[in-house]
Amino acid sequence: MALVLTEEQRLLQDTAKNFLESNAPVGALRKLRDDHDPLGYSPDLWRQMAEMGWASIILPEAYGGLDFGFLGLGVVLEESGRTLAASPLFASGVLGASTIILGGSEEQKQTLLPAIAGGELTLALALEESNHHRPTHINTTATVQGDEVVLNGSKCFVLDGHSADQLIVVARTSGAERDSEGLTLVLVDRTADGVTCQRTILMDSRNAADIQFANVTVPAGNIIGQIDQGWAVLEPVLDRGRVAIAAEMMGIALEAFDRTSEYLKEREQFGAVIGTFQALQHRSAHIQSEIELCRSVLLQALSTVDDAPSELPLLASLAKTRLNELVKLVTNEAVQMHGGIGVTDELDIGFFLKRARVTMQILGDSGYHKDRYATLCGY
Amino acid sequence: MEDLEQFRLETREWLEANCPESQRQPMQREEQYWGGRRGKFPSEDAKVWFERMRDKGWTAPEWPTQYGGGGLTPQQGRILKEEMKRINARTPVYGIGIWMLGPAVLEYGNEEQKQKHIRAIVNGETRWAQGYSEPGAGSDLASLQCKAEDKGDHFLVNGSKIWTTAADKCDWIFCLVRTDPDVKKQEGISFLLIDMDDPGVSTSPIPLISGESEFCQTFFDNVKVPKENLVGELNKGWSVAKALLVHERKLMAELGSDSPRPILVPNAAARLYLEFEDGKIADPRLRSDLVDYDMRMQAVALTHFRTFEEKAAGIRSAAALVMKYVGTEAEKTKSELLLAIMGSRGLGWEGDAFTDQEIDTARLWAMSKAMTIAGGSSEIQLNLIAKNVLELPQS
Ligand SMILES: Cc1cc2nc3c(=O)[nH]c(=O)nc-3n(C[C@H](O)[C@H](O)[C@H](O)COP(=O)(O)OP(=O)(O)OC[C@H]3O[C@@H](n4cnc5c(N)ncnc54)[C@H](O)[C@@H]3O)c2cc1C
Numbered sequence: 001m002a003l004v005l006t007e008e009q010r011l012l013q014d015t016a017k018n019f020l021e022s023n024a025p026v027g028a029l030r031k032l033r034d035d036h037d038p039l040g041y042s043p044d045l046w047r048q049m050a051e052m053g054w055a056s057i058i059l060p061e062a063y064g065g066l067d068f069g070f071l072g073l074g075v076v077l078e079e080s081g082r083t084l085a086a087s088p089l090f091a092s093g094v095l096g097a098s099t100i101i102l103g104g105s106e107e108q109k110q111t112l113l114p115a116i117a118g119g120e121l122t123l124a125l126a127l128e129e130s131n132h133h134r135p136t137h138i139n140t141t142a143t144v145q146g147d148e149v150v151l152n153g154s155k156c157f158v159l160d161g162h163s164a165d166q167l168i169v170v171a172r173t174s175g176a177e178r179d180s181e182g183l184t185l186v187l188v189d190r191t192a193d194g195v196t197c198q199r200t201i202l203m204d205s206r207n208a209a210d211i212q213f214a215n216v217t218v219p220a221g222n223i224i225g226q227i228d229q230g231w232a233v234l235e236p237v238l239d240r241g242r243v244a245i246a247a248e249m250m251g252i253a254l255e256a257f258d259r260t261s262e263y264l265k266e267r268e269q270f271g272a273v274i275g276t277f278q279a280l281q282h283r284s285a286h287i288q289s290e291i292e293l294c295r296s297v298l299l300q301a302l303s304t305v306d307d308a309p310s311e312l313p314l315l316a317s318l319a320k321t322r323l324n325e326l327v328k329l330v331t332n333e334a335v336q337m338h339g340g341i342g343v344t345d346e347l348d349i350g351f352f353l354k355r356a357r358v359t360m361q362i363l364g365d366s367g368y369h370k371d372r373y374a375t376l377c378g379y
Numbered sequence: 380m381e382d383l384e385q386f387r388l389e390t391r392e393w394l395e396a397n398c399p400e401s402q403r404q405p406m407q408r409e410e411q412y413w414g415g416r417r418g419k420f421p422s423e424d425a426k427v428w429f430e431r432m433r434d435k436g437w438t439a440p441e442w443p444t445q446y447g448g449g450g451l452t453p454q455q456g457r458i459l460k461e462e463m464k465r466i467n468a469r470t471p472v473y474g475i476g477i478w479m480l481g482p483a484v485l486e487y488g489n490e491e492q493k494q495k496h497i498r499a500i501v502n503g504e505t506r507w508a509q510g511y512s513e514p515g516a517g518s519d520l521a522s523l524q525c526k527a528e529d530k531g532d533h534f535l536v537n538g539s540k541i542w543t544t545a546a547d548k549c550d551w552i553f554c555l556v557r558t559d560p561d562v563k564k565q566e567g568i569s570f571l572l573i574d575m576d577d578p579g580v581s582t583s584p585i586p587l588i589s590g591e592s593e594f595c596q597t598f599f600d601n602v603k604v605p606k607e608n609l610v611g612e613l614n615k616g617w618s619v620a621k622a623l624l625v626h627e628r629k630l631m632a633e634l635g636s637d638s639p640r641p642i643l644v645p646n647a648a649a650r651l652y653l654e655f656e657d658g659k660i661a662d663p664r665l666r667s668d669l670v671d672y673d674m675r676m677q678a679v680a681l682t683h684f685r686t687f688e689e690k691a692a693g694i695r696s697a698a699a700l701v702m703k704y705v706g707t708e709a710e711k712t713k714s715e716l717l718l719a720i721m722g723s724r725g726l727g728w729e730g731d732a733f734t735d736q737e738i739d740t741a742r743l744w745a746m747s748k749a750m751t752i753a754g755g756s757s758e759i760q761l762n763l764i765a766k767n768v769l770e771l772p773q774s
Contacts, residue, residue, distance in 0.1 A: 003685035004692050261769055276774035278762070284771065285764035289701040296681035296698070318674055374670040379649055379660050 050119025081251020096123025103233030124164035142171035161209030415506025632706035
């Protein structure tokens with residue numbers, strides 16, 4: 001287990017930082033929002049990211065990947081959190097790719113992974129069916145008929161769902177609504193007959209969709225993994241996703257906090273810079289302490305993905321909860337410590353505040369993960 | 380790496396062969412051995428165990444062998460700790476000498492001081508007290524007034540120190556004294572070692588809310604201290620003082636994770652004192668508080684580990700600077716949580732109606748209040764983080 005980055009990982013982090021600062025600053029997201037961009041991200045940026053290998057970091061070399069591990073992915077996601085870069089990296093490069101890596105047949109891996117790595121193919125995970133993350137509460141059905149599968153149901157909060165080429169649909173093939181048994185993962189073309197996709201406009205100006213499936217028929221060969229046994233693939237995929245989004249959240253917190261610290265050194269009131277006021281110093285120092293704890297948790301969780309998968313559920317729930325709490329604290333304080341200008345649209349801080357709230361709901365809020373952690377601990 | 384594995388195997392074997400069975404059992408507070416002239420071993424086994432460890436230099440495993448230490452690298456030191464923990468081996472000797480003074484003397488002391496004092500600490504011959512705080516100088520430590528006048532061949536010390544932990548049981552005390560009253564307060568302080576048997580030194584114990592008398596007021600009335608007892612340069616004692624505080628804060632940050640006694644942890648207490656329904660703690664608020672605490676402690680433990688790795692990799696760590704605050708606040712949270720979990724069973728103070736562990740828990744709860752005050756209060760830690768990590772402007 002590594003709680004300190006290697007030289008190579010730090011180099012990658014520097015590269016990512018430089019690239020994103022010049023090519024995907026917060027202003028780029030602001031522009032996508034103001035232009036009502038139909039795609040919601042820049043295909044050109046995504047192509048460049050893929051060229052730099054970011055979509056292949058966690059992919060095995062055999063399928064065109066770099067096999068550079070989750071810590072490597074983590075530093076890139078953290079930097080993309082700092083600039084709020086909009087891209088399908090999380091939806092496709094983490095959730096999509098991990099599903100294929102962990103559950104795909106040899107043939108699916110051969111055809112899909114190199115295309116994901118190259119950025120030519122994007123996937124999205126169609127999972128949620130209600131306003132809270134409940135990964136086993138699945139009512140969408142998949143019925144096997146001969147060598148075809150028919151899907152019916154509806155999904156919400158599908159990240160990058162409106163732009164993905166293909167959807168990984170979590171559907172029920174047997175069992176009752178809340179069972180983890182009886183789930184099946186099915187690959188569906190987003191433009192297939194019977195798929196209705198509606199982009200939802202969320203506060204973070206990023207991309208999510210509500211999607212309906214009405215008698216959508218695909219070949220049985222589109223099933224990923226075993227029928228009824230989707231949970232065995234889905235759970236580790238979700239845990240990887242939780243750790244990955246936690247890395248992005250770390251970047252959000254760090255950037256919002258850095259900007260605030262700078263402001264504390266600059267803004268004057270009562271004839272002094274406001275950073276001299278102890279009330280603000282203590283709250284800042286407390287945030288710094290929380291950041292240090294979260295940093296250790298995040299590093300451990302990222303290395304657990306590669307080094308100790310059996311401990312991943314506990315670490316993923318720990319990381320997601322701690323980072324949920326961190327981004328909430330930091331973004332609220334960031335707004336408050338900026339005073340009036342903090343609540344203006346002109347200042348970028350609001351973008352961090354809003355993205356933070358969306359990430360807090362992605363793959364489980366603190367209530368969900370605290371319950372899971374307690375259960376894993378036997379109480 | 381291979382060498383480290385080899386070291387682990389050898390250490391494990393040595394501990395197996397040398398640590399008496401009785402020294403692998405949880406210990407009561409009275410069984411701790413603190414060394415010094417007044418130190419008493421609680422048992423023959425404790426003495427044997429201490430002597431074996433001492434002879435290997437493992438009472439201070441990472442100090443240089445030329446002064447009696449174990450000469451281990453930090454990595455080896457960590458392995459020794461882990462292996463001792465694995466068999467629940469007791470710490471053979473406790474003391475401020477090992478935790479705080481030793482590292483400071485190794486850094487700032489001269490050769491004679493190292494030969495004399497470091498060796499005596501390793502051998503458990505001296506028990507040390509810390510003479511920093513004064514009635515008028517707590518958080519604002521540098522305003523201290525206890526003075527040492529230069530009388531040619533010795534210093535003449537007058538004044539008093541307060542909150543000196545266990546001063547009535549110690550042989551020596553290291554003191555911050557004012558040697559120049561006419562300069563900026565930090566620049567007129569020196570670091571002196573004082574033999575507590577010297578004429579003019581006296582102590583008076585002060586009882587605490589935990590019911591014990593852990594600390595004293597210590598008085599100095601025309602105490603003659605030889606010049607050779609000055610550590611570092613005259614009037615440069617503040618640097619020594621700060622270096623020592625770093626060790627003190629590190630120790631306090633880790634206190635909770637390294638307890639000598641079979642203290643109750645909240646997770647275990649929940650199983651003893653709470654109702655469960657369908658495998659879950661029935662009270663949702665306590666369950667939620669417990670999971671918050673467990674998550675925080677896992678984060679704290681990982682961060683301790685990270686500071687260690689960063690140190691080994693030569694990285695200057697901001698994490699180390701937050702740990703006194705984080706660790707001691709977590710200790711307080713833990714004690715409050717234990718009381719909440721135990722309900723009225725957590726209120727026992729003495730007598731037969733409660734188990735020793737229950738009474739211990741209540742008293743530790745009282746003691747935990749001191750942790751965020753001693754060694755620089757939480758407020759002072761936050762000031763330091765704001766200044767040294769965040770580099771916020773100072774008024
Ligand atoms: C169990 C225990 C053991 C101890 N052992 C020793 C020992 O062996 N040797 C020794 O020398 N000392 C010892 N101390 C003393 C300890 O170092 C002091 O108590 C501590 O530094 C605080 O000083 P004070 O008690 O004078 O409190 P004060 O400094 O009077 O503080 C009172 C309150 O004011 C706050 N405050 C003070 N200054 C500021 C500021 N600038 N900004 C914001 N808030 C501030 C404090 O945080 C605290 O809440 C021990 C203390 C305890 C509790």
